Amino acid sequence: MLKLGLRSVLAHRLRFVLCTVAVLLGVAFVGGALIFTDTLSAALKKNFAGSPSDITVTPVENLKHNAGLSNARPATLTSDLANQIANLPGVASSDPQVLVPGAQILGTDGKPTEAFGLPTYATGWPHDPRTANLKLLAGQPPQGQEQLALDQSTAKREGYEVGDQVKVVTPGKAVTATMTAITTPNLTGASAGAPLITFDSVTAQRLLLGSPGWTSITVAVQPGQDVQTVIQAISKVAGKDVSVRTAAQVSADGESAVDNTFGGFSAVLLLFAGLALFVGTFLIVNTFSMLVAQRSRELAMLRAIGASRGQVTSTVMIEALIIGAIGSTLGLLIGAGVAAALQAFYQSLDLAIPGSSLQISAPTVIACYLVGIGVTLFAALPAARRAGKLPPVAAMRDDVSVPERSLLLRLIIGSFLLLMTAFLVAIAFTLQGLPAAILLGLGAGLALLGVVMTSPLISRYAVRGLMAPFGRKAPITLGRRNAARNPRRTAATASALMISVALVSGLVVIAASAKASVNRNLQDAIGTAELLVSGDEPFSSEVGDKIAKVPGVAAVHRVRQMPGDIDGHRVTVAGIDDGTIDGPITTRFVSGSADGLEDGEAVIPRNLAKQLDLVVAKKFELTTTSGKQTLQVAGIIAPNRQLNAIILAQPAFAKAGGASTDNTLYVDVADGTNSGQVKLAVAAALTDYPAVAVRDQQAFAKSQQQPIDMVLAVIAMLLTLAIIIAVLGIVNTLALGVIERTREIGLLRAIGMDRPQLRRMLQVEAIAIALLGALLGLLVGVLFAAAIQHVMTEDGLSVLDIPVFQLLIAVVVAGVVGVLAAVWPSRRAAKLDVLRAIAAE
Structure with a gap:
């Protein structure tokens, strides 16, 4: 065998x-x-x-679920704690350190350097070489705000040498300083290998933290001392809010x-x-x-x-x-x-x-x-x-x-799957938001399997209907009948393409709806602000200060964000200035009001309130990087794309652990002033912050759509693989079909069918299979994308947009795919010797 x-x-x-x-x-x-x-x-x-340090002391991470925002103020340790640890028995040295991500190094052209996806870190010069995570390679340690050091990889890549002037952007401000030293990158930890800016420790605290403090304390243990004994002594001094860990x-x-x-x-x-x-x-x-x-x-x-x-x-x-x-x-x-x-x-x-x-x-x-x-x-x-x-x-x-086997079993299984699909859709429509969308995604998978199981029953009739507009000439009729004669084979071949088209069409509809929703939501949410300032990362409050001094600027409204957690749910916490939700951002209160913001209360969008089971006057516990805060709901607003967060006034935001860096600035232009000229003046004032963009409302809306396009492009490239395999399936079916029908093809040639007619017959068969798969895929993909949009209305997907032209192009492309898939099998069939084909068994 x-x-x-x-x-x-x-x-x-x-x-x-x-x-x-x-x-x-x-x-x-x-x-x-x-x-x-x-x-x-x-x-x-x-x-x-x-790691060069025997023991590392860091603040306990209060927030387990990081929402992806880097605008939370880092938790810090005090110098007193560092001194207490240094005086403990068995400790050889104690070195408090500052290390913060989110800085930027500007190249000689004034543009941010390329870090290839790695964050750029800024740190303070270590006090003790025994526990230092970097080493000096050339030059002298920096002193004061006018001096800094860069890691060797970045300096070499950007052409910087000791003595050059280097522009960097820190969370505190933009700085131009002389490079006095070249160092290694951090040798251990998450920052190892990443671009590194080093200041003296005092300057690092001021620029990176905004106040005295340390992000970690490294400890070297005296030779012969038991590390665990020293850890116990440190833990007793540091308390429960500090993590004490060995190098291992x-x-x-x-x-x-x-x-x-x-x-x-x-x-x-x-x-x-x-x-x-x-x-x-x-x-x-x-x-x-x-x-x-x-x-x-x-x-x-x-x-x-x-x-x-x-x-x-x-x-x-x-x-x-x-x-x-x-x-x-x-x-x-x-x-x-x-x-x-x-x-x-x-x-x-x-x-x-x-x-x-x-x-x-x-x-x-x-x-x-x-x-x-x-x-x-x-x-x-x-x-x-x-x-x-x-x-x-x-x-x-x-x-x-x-x-x-009989198709009855397939019909029973397929019908059951489609019934389960309807059941899941019905449940999803009683819910809203992400849980409903997940149910619909599961329902879409069951629907595809159900259609795969039942498609042999409908393929024969579907092929007849799809190919009817092409006429009744002999090659077309024969091609249609070939596709319909074996419904199992046709359905299986079409199913591969159907799954790919369903995924592509569903994503296209969701992406188009997301873009339309962004436009609608921004139109509804952005009020009087004519200019918006934002960046990929939070930026220094100095940006807003500079903009406020530009002639023609009437007001600058700051919005800051940080991650938070409420009863295990990830949330975004936003800090706003007075008047922000009355002018530059348009909001509609469903219940309550903004009056409580001044007293440290919170305003919450309706979709978050439903998810978290919160109502006006109800208290809740918010966890941030700095710990837990008990807050009360002052008001609930209609869903708002610009403020889909737990909204606090700036003082309450800072108290909860928010940093003094901004995420978005809404700029009001003075009456009678040309907004285009003000935009140019604002951009000119921010030359030290090249990563911060100044946009009008239309440009800002387009920038919000770019991530959607990027995600869609990546997914489309990956799904192309599935489409290629589906095309191979059509080629395979036709090629083997030619072998299977060798005698039949010989007889057709013997009674007068020429080679072009034979090729046309196989092309019609391929087109029928491709169109069947494409249309079934479009049906499933569009229907479920529309359903997902419906349940995500409160979560920002408020507009359904079905790009009919793009979907029609998809159908045309499916037909072209069928023609291309038939090229090689049809040429092979046309080359068959007539007499040998007739004699074939």
């Missing part, structure tokens, strides 16, 4: 190549994702090894953070790998179904000469095993190649990230083979079982065919 399976693979090289491609593309995604993330993770984990614990925590970060990245790539393999499954199912149908007499002959059902089934499964093993091997090699290319790219950026050899672990190899071989065997199993059911006597007949 093994020899028969191997010979069958070698005898049908086309089928083998197409199936192998479907497997290797999916496995390449799996292998590439696992190898690259393991490699980069292993490299970054080296940053946490070999710091390393373990850092490695855990790296694993969490790359775990999410791997999950995204593996999701698309799963999609590729899922779509490829339809190709493999079709291939083996047609294989068994074409070899039915051969397989029946095996039964006639004594082979058991199990042996015939195993012959087909061995072919699938060979294809799966080779596809998995090639996919693993391609994935490793892609991971190696990405690793080389990161190393070429000179980011001082420790090097690491390519991490191809045994679990990764096993996972690739299990996935590749498992999917192939699973897809081939139904056809293999049908092959085993062929009776031996069938070898004596010319019209032998493989028995197929």
Whole structure:
């Protein structure tokens, strides 16, 4: 049986190549994702090894759920605590340090330097070299605000040398200083390898924290002293709000953070790998179904000469095993190649990230083979079982065919899945927000599976209807009938394209709705402010101070944000100036008012109030990086894109731990002043802050749409893989169909069909399959995208926008895909020798 399976693979090289491609593309995604993330993770984990300090003391992190905002004021430790720790028995030295992300280094052209996704850190010069996380390579330590040091990688990349003037932007202000030293980057921790700006410690506190304090205290233990004993003594002095960890614990925590970060990245790539393999499954199912149908007499002959059902089934499964093993091997090699290319790219950026050899672990190899071989065997199993059911006597007949199951079971399963879909949709419509959207996403998956199961029942009639406008000429009629004669095969081939088109069309509708919602929400939310100032990161309050002095500026309203947590729910906390929600931001109160803001109370959007079960006058506990605050609801406003947060007055925001850096500035232009001229003047005043943009309302709306376009572009590129596999499925079906209908094609040629007519017949068949898949995908994708928009109305997706023109283009592209997919099979069919084709069995 093994020899028969191997010979069958070698005898049908086309089928083998197409199936192998479907497997290797999916496995390449799996292998590439696992190898690259393991490699980069292993490299970054080296940053946490070999810390020069025996003990590290840091403030306890009060906020477990960080909402992705960096505008919270860092928790700090006092100099008194550092002095107390230094005087403890067993402590050789105690060095308080400042390290804060979010700074910027400007190049010689005045633009922010490229950090390739890494945050730029700013720190204070260490007091004790025994626990220092950086080393001096050249020059002298900086002194005062007029001096600084840069890490060697950044200085080399940007062409800075000792003595040069360097512009940097810190959370406190923009600074131009003389570079007096070149250092290594931080040698350990999350900042290792990242760009690093170093000031003297006093200047660092003023620019980075705004007040005296330290973000950590590193401790060196005297030789021979027990580290755990010293830790107990420090913990007793520091209290419960301070974390005291050994170098090993710091390393373990850092490695855990790296694993969490790359775990999410791997999950995204593996999701698309799963999609590729899922779509490829339809190709493999079709291939083996047609294989068994074409070899039915051969397989029946095996039964006639004594082979058991199990042996015939195993012959087909061995072919699938060979294809799966080779596809998995090639996919693993391609994935490793892609991971190696990405690793080389990161190393070429000179980011001082420790090097690491390519991490191809045994679990990764096993996972690739299990996935590749498992999917192939699973897809081939139904056809293999049908092959085993062929009776031996069938070898004596010319019209032998493989028995197929009734479509009744598929109808029952598909109907059940569609019924469950309707049930989930009904539940989702009783809910709102993200939980409802998740239910609808699950419902969309069930709907796709339900349509896959029931599509053979409707494909015959659907193909007739789709191809009716093309006329009744003989090639068109024959092509339509070919597509309709085997509904299982047509439906399976179309299903691969249907899934891809459903995902693409759904995302297109959601993206278009998101853009339209942004425009609508901004029109509704932005009131008197004619100019808006914002950046990718929070920026110094000095920006607002400079703008306020520009002639023609009537008022500057600041909005600050930081992450928060209420009963385990991630929230954004916003701090606003007096009058912000009465002018530059338009709000509508559903209940209560803004009067309580002055007394430290909060205003909450209606969608958050429902989610958190809050009403006017109800108290709640807000957790931020600085601890817990008990607040009371003063008012509830209609959903507002500009303030979808727990809204506090600036004094209450600062008390809750908010930093003095701004996220957005709303600028009112004085009456009778040209806003365009004021915009130019404001931009001229902010030359020291090139990362801060000044926009009018229309430009600001476009900037808010850019992330949507970027996400959509990335997803579209990844989904292209699934579409390629779907096209391979159509090519495969047509190519094997030509082999299956060799005699039929010979007879058609013998009675007068010329080669162009034959090619047209196969093109019509391909177009019918492609249009069927595209239209079913559009139906599912658009319907569920519209449903998701409906339940997310309160969460910013307030407008439904169905881009009809783009979706029509998708249908046209599907037709073109069908034509292209038919090119090679039709040319192959046209080259068949007529007499040999007629004589074929």
